[in-house]
Amino acid sequence: MTVFGTAMLLELENVSKTFSRNGHHIPALRDFTYRIEPAQFVAICGPSGCGKTTLLLICGGLLRPETGAVVLYGHDLYSLSPENRAGIRSAHIGFVFQQFHLVPYLNVLDNVLAASLGLRLDDAAQRKQIRQRAMELVERFGLADRAEHLPAELSTGQRQRVALARAMLNRPKILLADEPTGNLDADNSNVVWEYLREFAADDRAVLLVTHDSAAAAQADQVVHMEAPSVEAD
Amino acid sequence: MNLTHLIWREIAHRRLNFSLMLLSVVLAVACGVSAVTFLRAQALFNEQQVRGLDDEIRKITKDMGFNILILPKDENLSDFYADDFGARTMPETHVQSLAASRDVFTIRHLRPALIRKLDWPEQNRRVILMGVRGVVPFAHRNPKKPLADPVPAGKIDVGHLLAQEVDLQPGQPLTFLGETLEVNKIYPPQGNKDDITVWIDLDKAQQMLDLPGKINLIQALECNCNAIDRLAEIEAEVSGVLGDQVQVIELATKAIARAQARTRVSDEGAIRLKRGRRIAGTIIPLTIVAAGLMVGLLSLANVRQRRQEIGILRALGMRSGQVFRVLLAKPAVIGIVGSLIGYLVGFGAALAMESGWRLGEIHESAVRSLFLFPVLGVVFVLTPILTVMAGWLPALYAAGQDPADILHQE
Numbered sequence: 001m002t003v004f005g006t007a008m009l010l011e012l013e014n015v016s017k018t019f020s021r022n023g024h025h026i027p028a029l030r031d032f033t034y035r036i037e038p039a040q041f042v043a044i045c046g047p048s049g050c051g052k053t054t055l056l057l058i059c060g061g062l063l064r065p066e067t068g069a070v071v072l073y074g075h076d077l078y079s080l081s082p083e084n085r086a087g088i089r090s091a092h093i094g095f096v097f098q099q100f101h102l103v104p105y106l107n108v109l110d111n112v113l114a115a116s117l118g119l120r121l122d123d124a125a126q127r128k129q130i131r132q133r134a135m136e137l138v139e140r141f142g143l144a145d146r147a148e149h150l151p152a153e154l155s156t157g158q159r160q161r162v163a164l165a166r167a168m169l170n171r172p173k174i175l176l177a178d179e180p181t182g183n184l185d186a187d188n189s190n191v192v193w194e195y196l197r198e199f200a201a202d203d204r205a206v207l208l209v210t211h212d213s214a215a216a217a218q219a220d221q222v223v224h225m226e227a228p229s230v231e232a233d
Numbered sequence: 234m235n236l237t238h239l240i241w242r243e244i245a246h247r248r249l250n251f252s253l254m255l256l257s258v259v260l261a262v263a264c265g266v267s268a269v270t271f272l273r274a275q276a277l278f279n280e281q282q283v284r285g286l287d288d289e290i291r292k293i294t295k296d297m298g299f300n301i302l303i304l305p306k307d308e309n310l311s312d313f314y315a316d317d318f319g320a321r322t323m324p325e326t327h328v329q330s331l332a333a334s335r336d337v338f339t340i341r342h343l344r345p346a347l348i349r350k351l352d353w354p355e356q357n358r359r360v361i362l363m364g365v366r367g368v369v370p371f372a373h374r375n376p377k378k379p380l381a382d383p384v385p386a387g388k389i390d391v392g393h394l395l396a397q398e399v400d401l402q403p404g405q406p407l408t409f410l411g412e413t414l415e416v417n418k419i420y421p422p423q424g425n426k427d428d429i430t431v432w433i434d435l436d437k438a439q440q441m442l443d444l445p446g447k448i449n450l451i452q453a454l455e456c457n458c459n460a461i462d463r464l465a466e467i468e469a470e471v472s473g474v475l476g477d478q479v480q481v482i483e484l485a486t487k488a489i490a491r492a493q494a495r496t497r498v499s500d501e502g503a504i505r506l507k508r509g510r511r512i513a514g515t516i517i518p519l520t521i522v523a524a525g526l527m528v529g530l531l532s533l534a535n536v537r538q539r540r541q542e543i544g545i546l547r548a549l550g551m552r553s554g555q556v557f558r559v560l561l562a563k564p565a566v567i568g569i570v571g572s573l574i575g576y577l578v579g580f581g582a583a584l585a586m587e588s589g590w591r592l593g594e595i596h597e598s599a600v601r602s603l604f605l606f607p608v609l610g611v612v613f614v615l616t617p618i619l620t621v622m623a624g625w626l627p628a629l630y631a632a633g634q635d636p637a638d639i640l641h642q643e
Binding site for chain 2: 053057060062063082083086087089090091093095097101103104105106110113114115116117118119127131134166170
């Protein structure tokens, strides 16, 4: 396991990723190095196809890079087994997507609680505690009166708030957000930015990927990407 | 929130998919159970018919008496049929030899007899004298209730017509060939030569006819065996003990006709059952395979439909093993529920078919006799195993998918 520095929350060291399609090699990332400290809100900004989502999936332990290392909270993600990586993801990483990706047959509260399925909650007290936290999040995100509703019965803004609540359930160290306001109007977008800033301020971190410079401007730090090279502010 | 909750919510949400899978399993199980139950009903019906004919044979043979005659080898059968008795004799020890043999299975109730047609000078008429002894039991078999009682010494049994003509009553003394005997029994009318026959103790008959230790007939009752040529089998057994000193004849009787009918019913029933089993043996595996394919294809459609959901659950930290269990739980639930509903439907359909669709005529006893707990047990255990096997590959495919691929494509 490689540990670059204990003060860092997420470290990417010379990360490269290439996709092969129809015999062609398409570079998505080349020797990407970056570090995120606690309480940072970082935006990766770039046009479609520049490798933003690839970077996010690599940071989330979902996509193994060809070269380089990804260390999250002291764990070299890709030296771990897939099962252990899933455990790290469940405990330390929160995901928010543009399409929300809510489970269509679970109500709001259960969708938030879905994030706890990967945790090993052995006793009833732990299960009660996580349920309590889910209810608090639902309330905090203004969804208390919608707790029993299915995603199809919610507005887009409400769905994204459910996705945010789900991402925060396990108190992750880092939140990875892929165009989280891409489908939202200005008012709902502002609500999301507010929550993300609040989350980062709690000694955690947010890594946002977006093609929208206005959205990127909400972050403390912006990294511009142009496929396959990377340029930092 | 746990995996069980997730499974139930998904089932409730995608009811059509669940219902189609359940329906295919219910139909397959119902088809198998109804075939097995219907065949069992047919088997029971056959058994019942055969039992009924067995009872009839028993009743007929009880009324009729012996139907196998063992005669001396040199007896002329033409004379025997013309005179109603045989002129030739054989040693009475033949009976003991047969009774002592361990190789005789096809006949029962051996009774030695000495028969002569003679004049009854005291009454100036011609009668048939039959000297008989009680039935000689087989030494190596469980004793059976004798088919005929012996005539006690000093007594005489008289046929119906003879008793009527001479005006005899039980207990009345009479003189027969110079011997005074008491009337023991008067037989009811038989409509044959028995009506002009008198029966006395064999020892007395041998003494009267001056044929000590001799008989000219052994009566027996053939067993109800399934052999095609029973007479040949009986002859073979008897000659195995007595050599070629005797011959065996069989009296064509109602009992034989019934026995043949019984064998025919039993054989036809067995053929029908065999044919039914062969058809069921083809149809049941086909329905199982069809249901398995249906469950497998619907499972595949289900996991493809849930692709995004699987990707997001994996991104949230769910392990591939958990995804696999969630996806397999559905076929397992379908197997358990489908086996129970399918059993009830199949059993009900078989009962309805058996009653000719007259549902009001189905009796509790029929339900009890056709219900087989082992069949329910096998169905309840095997069906979930088969549905889980059918859902295995789609679940494996889904659990093995790369969540990054899914999320990338979504």
